Amino acid sequence: GQQVMQIPQYQHVxxxxxxxxxCNSSTTLSNIQWYKQRPGGHPVFLIQLVKSGExxxxxRLTFQFGEAKKxxxxxxxxxxxxxxxxxxxxxxxSQGNLIFGKGTKLSVKP
Amino acid sequence: AAGVIQSPRxxxxxxxxxxxxxxxxIPRHDTVYWYQQGPGQDPQFLISFYEKMQSxxxxxxxxxxxxxxxxxxxxxxxxxxxxxxxxxxFCASSGxxxxxxxxxxxxxxxxxVL
Numbered sequence: 001g002q003q004v005m006q007i008p009q010y011q012h013v014x015x016x017x018x019x020x021x022x023c024n025s026s027t028t029l030s031n032i033q034w035y036k037q038r039p040g041g042h043p044v045f046l047i048q049l050v051k052s053g054e055x056x057x058x059x060r061l062t063f064q065f066g067e068a069k070k071x072x073x074x075x076x077x078x079x080x081x082x083x084x085x086x087x088x089x090x091x092x093x094s095q096g097n098l099i100f101g102k103g104t105k106l107s108v109k110p
Numbered sequence: 111a112a113g114v115i116q117s118p119r120x121x122x123x124x125x126x127x128x129x130x131x132x133x134x135x136i137p138r139h140d141t142v143y144w145y146q147q148g149p150g151q152d153p154q155f156l157i158s159f160y161e162k163m164q165s166x167x168x169x170x171x172x173x174x175x176x177x178x179x180x181x182x183x184x185x186x187x188x189x190x191x192x193x194x195x196x197x198x199x200f201c202a203s204s205g206x207x208x209x210x211x212x213x214x215x216x217x218x219x220x221x222x223v224l
Contacts, residue, residue, distance in 0.1 A: 033212060043153065043214040044202055087150060090213075096168045097143065098213060100152040 002027050004091045006101025014109050019076040021104035025088035030092035032065055032072040037103070038085040046074075080106050112136055114203050114216035122222045123191050131186040131219045135203030141165070142184040143213060144176060145200040153200055159184055191223045 005024045011088055013019050023032065031050045035043035049065035049072060056063045062075045072089055086105045090098040115134040123129050133141050142158045145153035146169075155168035159178035170176075173191075178184045188195060198220050203211035 042218050043202075045212050045214060048212055083168075097155050097158055097168065099155070102152045 002091070002099050003091060004029075004099045004101040006089055006104060008104055009102060010039075010105050010107075012107045012109065013079050015081060016078050019079050019083070019106055020073055021087050021089070021106075022071065022073050023091070023101050024071045025091050025099075026070075028069050032069075032092070033090045033098065034063060034072075034074055035088045035089065035090060036085050040086075043088060076106075079106070081108050081110055084108050114201055114214055116199075116201050116216035116219050118219060119217065120222075121222050122217070123223065124224055125191055125193060127191050127223075129188045129191060129221060131188070131199055131201075132176050133184045133186070133201030133203075133216060135182055135184070135201070136205075136214055139203035139205045139214075141204045141211070142178055142182070143168075143202040143204070144184070144186050145202065145215075147198040147200060147218075149197075156159070168212065188221075196221055196223045 003026050011019055031048055033048045034046040036046055036093050037043045052069050053067045054065040060077045064073045075090050076083055086103040088103045089101045114136055117132045121129055144156040145159040146156055146211045147153045156170040157176050158166045162178045164214045174188050198213050198218045200218045204211040204213045
């Protein structure tokens with residue numbers, strides 16, 4: 001079945017350092033979505049990428065969708081303690097459901 | 111803005127008991143998804159409904175069933191509960207017409223099976 005691989009599983013950074021998480025799918029995705037889940041919270045939608053090669057920015061966050069629509073990345077510039085949480089990518093499957101990656105848990109040391 | 115509502119927020123059951131989780135989607139959203147998230151795990155897709163019909167089925171055990179009602183709310187029924195069913199259960203809704211559109215997650219129901 002369709003799978004979405006996400007790395008790294010954990011990332012510890014010093015406040016002010018950059019952070020990147022990567023997702024890779026075994027099949028072409030209709031779209032890729034990114035969610036953030038704070039400890040004890042629920043996944044919160046961040047962004048959706050649909051077009052091949054698409055790049056979107058939200059303040060310090062930059063999202064990219066690969067040309068083949070099989071991979072994506074989220075880059076955070078100059079992390080802050082408020083960025084702490086688990087970042088999930090989720091690929092649009094062929095049946096309309098979302099296929100979640102395992103998530104990258106980000107911790108930021110002040 | 112109205113969000114997805116889930117009830118109850120916490121539920122404690124004994125092994126072999128049954129549980130019913132409820133989900134009220136964002137108004138005018140036509141698709142509901144159920145996910146199970148174990149500790150430190152990613153959300154695992156269980157089942158989805160579009161316009162009150164089952165649209166996709168994931169890793170939902172046979173002991174579980176779900177439906178979407180005429181007012182678009184959904185219920186996840188879980189029978190013969192096992193210890194391994196302890197998890198966070200999220201409901202998400204979207205207005206994407208059954209396609210992989212943006213999903214808005216509810217706060218979740220934390221189920222503990224003793």
